[in-house]
Amino acid sequence: MQLRNQVEWVLHCCAILAMLPEGARLSTRALAEFHGVPKEYLSKALQSLAQVGIVEGSLGPAGGYRLARPASAISFLDIVEAVEGGGRSFACTEIRCNAPCHPPGFRPEGPCQVARIMWRADDAWRRELAAQSLSALADQLGRELPADLQSRTAGWLKKRISS
Amino acid sequence: MQLRNQVEWVLHCCAILAMLPEGARLSTRALAEFHGVPKEYLSKALQSLAQVGIVEGSLGPAGGYRLARPASAISFLDIVEAVEGGGRSFACTEIRCNAPCHPPGFRPEGPCQVARIMWRADDAWRRELAAQSLSALADQLGRELPADLQSRTAGWLKKRISS
DNA sequence: CGTAATGCGGATATTGTATATCCATTAGGA
């Protein structure tokens, strides 16, 4: 069970966008170069974010992405599920219905205890991620990064900001 | 992010083994027929369980698997990790080191806040599964399955029990 | 206007992993 690496990419992208001045945009190209990942593929992930309203893109030169709402209103869960999908990690194929001693066409209604327990664990995972906001991440990153690195990064980003 | 379907298989297999009389064994063939899954592939999953000491197999006719310790001492997490591996769901490829404005060879020590948050969610997931024992599952299944189905199942299993 | 830069979406190639099967070996029961 492994998350896509796009999850890591968009989390970092959102962190960057959250640290930008109000209303500023960054292009996919800039975000891809900054993180050293393929631009075309990162683009797909950012489109997923745009579709669920986490970021919003704009066309043309000076176009790019910015957060569609305040960073404090964006949770880790929002970002992860935008890329990874909201499905359960435990998929049930109803193998309990295959038992040769059961009547054919036997379909008990509702999930059994096995599925309930697995799904409860999923819920715990989701709750944990839902409790973490993007703004909290940006604050923390600003606090633990060395000052010189922060200013160099800020300078590099400033040159790439559009609009 | 999706768990292997082997996880569903071995959870059901363990539930069956837990409901067997003390010391009784079931062969891979019987377990595969009961669940309607390919015997050879299920065998791989059961071998994973055997390697970490959840079940123990024995050779020869009248051979098969039984639980290696009391069902109360086996957690869902034990079973899931035996098949799925104990790795983290969030894999970090250190893309923060790729920023063109960072000094080459830049490697901050320790995981950043992003990874810490994702891993905390993983821990919550694990904690939830670790809290659920196999014996509790067997009890619950015995309580919620219709009585006639239970007796028919018990009869079918009885014929397949070895030793 | 025209041009270049951008997001968008579809199509497709590439890679890797999950799934599934096969076989040789070892061991034990009858």
Place this chain on the structure above:
DNA sequence: TCCTAATGGATATACAATATCCGCATTACG
């Protein structure tokens, strides 16, 4: 001695993740 079972290695198959490519619509800017 023969049959059945687990074990482990090798291998085939199916499918999803990864990555690239291209045509299009939109927009800023000269």
